[in-house]
Amino acid sequence: MSAMANLIRLPQQFMGGKQFKGLAGPVLIILILSMMVLPLPAFLLDLLFTFNIAMSVMVLLVAMYTMKALDFAAFPAVLLFSTLLRLSLNVASTRVVLMHGHTGPDAAGKVIEAFGHFLVGGNFAVGVMVFIILVIINFMVITKGAGRIAEVGARFMLDAMPGKQMAIDADLNAGLIGEDVARKRRTEVAQEADFYGSMDGASKFVRGDAIAGILILFINIIGGLVVGMLQHGLDFSAAGKTYTLLAIGDGLVAQIPALVISTAAGVIVSRVTTDEDVGRQLTGQLFSNPQVLFLTAGIIGLMGLIPGMPNLAFLLIAGGLGYYGYRLAQRKPQQQRAAEAAAAAQATAAPSVDAAEATWDDVALIDPLAMEVGYRLIPLVDQSQQGELLGRIKSIRKRIAQEIGFLVPVVHIRDNLERGPNTYVISLKGVEIGRGEAFPNMWMAINPGQVTGTVPGTPTQDPAFGLPAVWIESNLRQQAQIQGYTVVDACTVMATHLNHLIQTHAAELLGRQEVQQLLDQIAKTAPKLTEELVPKVLSLSTLHKVLQNLLEEEVSIRDMRTILDVMAEHAPTVKDATELTSLTRLALSRAIVQQLFPGDSELQVMGLDASLDRVLQQALTSNSGIEPGLADNLLREAQAAVERQEQLGIAPVLVVQHGLRVLLARFLRRSIPRLKVLSHAEIPDSRHIKITATLGGRV
Structure with a gap:
């Protein structure tokens, strides 16, 4: 079984590896050239024409998503292959039209029939006019404009090359960049020059394709009349109508993708010199953006739903593109994290020669109090999405400051994709002290111990106090409240958990800096009390320990005047922090008992x-x-x-x-x-x- 599994996996690894990318170009060329020689059935013509339309839409969308010219360096090859594909389809469809056109309007497939009947209403005169207009737009407007842009761009790029080279040499001599960076920038300058220089030549493909489309249209019409009248015995009217509509459908189905490609040629780059061959550029750049695949699948799918269009061909192509886009979108985050990890490892193992020296600014201190959230909880902390958690945390810090007597540190919130999508983790000084799960748009029904029934949902526990609870949908909220449950939203669950942990670990959150800030606050109203006590009689460390002891026993330190009075009375003779804590509790006894009873x-x-x-x-x-x-x-x-x-x-x-x-x-x-x-x-x-x-x- 293991041997058989290895044999099965081997072709998959080969097809998904670099070898397949390298063979994509030659195989595609062979297939395109084969279509010019071998006869194709009508259904296969439908699929290929549909693929041609999808390819043109993808090229246009890739052009729109490209951030800079060199990001789509494979465009000249795409332009060449798409032109050859259209021409080979014209040859294949011409063969089918002339051989089987007398059998009916669907002789060359459903796509040609649809373009000949649906788009022009079955009127061959209208079809001829529409075809000529499309050719004029493509030939006179888009292609000519793209060629002019390429000509001007090449001229300015060549003029600017010496200055760019001198700037690179100056930065290298000044030590601002290393040799590797300089080499990379020189390569980019050369690639840009190649791009702008070749763009004018690349536009000739589209122009030649437009001229070939006109000639092929008239060849199909004249050839169809000859074949239909002489070989199949059709009269002039029947032969003219049949073969003209087939020729128009064939011309439109080829010229519409050519028009889209011409539009892309006006906004994208031409062939430039890169380190990758054409096949790897095609597979690595054209099919690398899931958004492009999803949008193309949607457009082709909508076209397949139009009455009269070949639903099977369009929906088949749309489904394939959508499935591949979905798989690619799932692999993207993993590949990105792997690339970031590899880059980080490379940066630490082999730092660049021009990397700056490490400074104390590079030392990242641990946050006293932090919360990490999964990606589904980001809307709860994002104020632009009406997230309420940040406002709740501000209220928690203010209320705790009023209750226990000092201001806890700011809670630093960050997203962490390594956590579960609904998981949040609360850490104190870099150590996890609590975690839980929250579900936005759902409610937690907490059982306080006296409920009268049950509600359907996902059983869980209240993360703050460990009470049994259930995550329920919004429509069950009122029912749960009637049955005695305490119902809270996801934001309240997280805020309550954080509040409980802060109060539980208040002693650890009180540092010497917070103690000094407390003394500074007291000094504003009673300066003599603090000046004579700290540090002359009582050290800051001992006072800090006493306050921590009180907080560990959940005693508020709001009454700092009484605490400092006790310290001033007993600190000269008592040095032990535990004994001072007991004496302080006696002074605060009324407040302690009042808090409990x-x-x-x-x-x-x-x-x-x-x-x-x-x-x-x-x-x-x-x-x-x-x-x-x-x-x-x-x-x-x-x-x-x-x-x-x-x-x-x-x-x-x-x-x-x-x-x-x-x-x-x-x-x-x-x-x-x-x-x-x-x-x-x-x-x-x-x-x-x-x-x-x-x-x-x-x-």
Whole structure:
């Protein structure tokens, strides 16, 4: 089986490789010349005439998409081959018309019949006039204008060549460019000179084709009369009508593509000297733009839908072009990424001799906070497409600054084609901290735990809090809301996830620069407080650590006056950041409790069993840490108690002795981050406590 597979793949590799591109030119020439000698059936003539029309439209579209003259260096060869193709088709159709024209108007195929009847209404006099007008337009207007442009362009190009060569030599001598760049620029100048010099000669193909079209028309009419009357016994009227309409259809089907090619000759280049042969230029340049293939397929497909036209031939060509364009469009991004990777590897492995020296400006620092999005999420962040995510992020930064007390860094958003099309990734200092998927024009129905039914859609999870959810279509939004779902759009999903991660990692986002900016803000209203404290009494590093400790425990640092007052009072004698944090929490205790239990209601909290409290106090005193078995039991009981508190709608808060708070807060925060640990000293005297659960009864 493997041997057979290799035999099958070998022709495919050969056909898709460079060998086939190199053979394209000679094979095409042989086929065109063969059509002048071998008889062709009517259906094959239809296909070839349709291909000739499609080829002319493609050449014109390529000419319009070309950015500069040398981008379509194969145009002279295309012009030659298209002219030979039309002439060979004229010879083949003339043979069929003269041999089988007496059998009816479709003797030479449906395309010639359609052009002879549909386009000119079956009137041979009108057909002759239309044909002559097309020839005059082609011969007197377009071809003559293109020849004049080529003549003037060649004259100016030749006059400018010495100056361009001297400019290249001057840049090389000054060290502005290297030898390779100079050689490349000299080659381009020579190619441009060849192009403008050959354009005048290339236009002669079209002019000669127009003259040949007129002669072929009259040869077909006269030859048809002779053959029809002398060989097939037709009267003059029947022979004249039949063969004249066939000759007109044959002439129009050849002259319309010639007119299109002539138009392309006025806007595109002629044959120039390149490193590629004609076959590679044809296959590599003419069929390399998917947009050209799609537009050509659409035009040919629409022509095939016109009543009276040969639908099979046109739609067959249109389908083939559309399929090839689709396959080419799929391969384009992969080829482009591969080329960029190869170019990057080459640039790092073998840098150019004229490359600039590396500087500190080339050092790319990591963004503190960044988001990468897949290509389908780009409309959400593109303001020109009414994307709302950037505005949401601005609101998030403003709200977080008001809530936690400092301005988080700007979120840098970039697209990444290597990510999934609907995937977004949020990173902190270059490290991924969260990812999710969002679907524009769809809605996420989040199950808060009390829904009354189900909605059809794609099951998922809320990326911020892990709640079960479903991606639904827009028409199911109202139904989901009625059933108790919380329904949000894709932009809100991403913004909520980002907001949650920023709050979770607020301590890491607070750097020394942000701390200094906070001090600068305080100095505007209380300059003495900051001048006497930092750095005379308290170092910036210690203050930074204290603020990070507070943020890790989700304590707002908005009240910087109180925090600095505590630092000014205790920093001369207390140097440990953890102890300073505990003292600061005592000063902020009212705000901490208010955040967890709004209003003046009773505090329903969890407590420690007396025996467990004594064990933990001994571990703290001896500095031996919590035993593994005790730690496991404590975690299990705390997890169960937290779930019961949340089911009752009560904030999960554990109250312990002041000395144990830091130990238990650090220990429990790793496994149960939503559990908050307070000390009895942090609870104001005005608030009443009710113990709803006790930990350690079974320890």
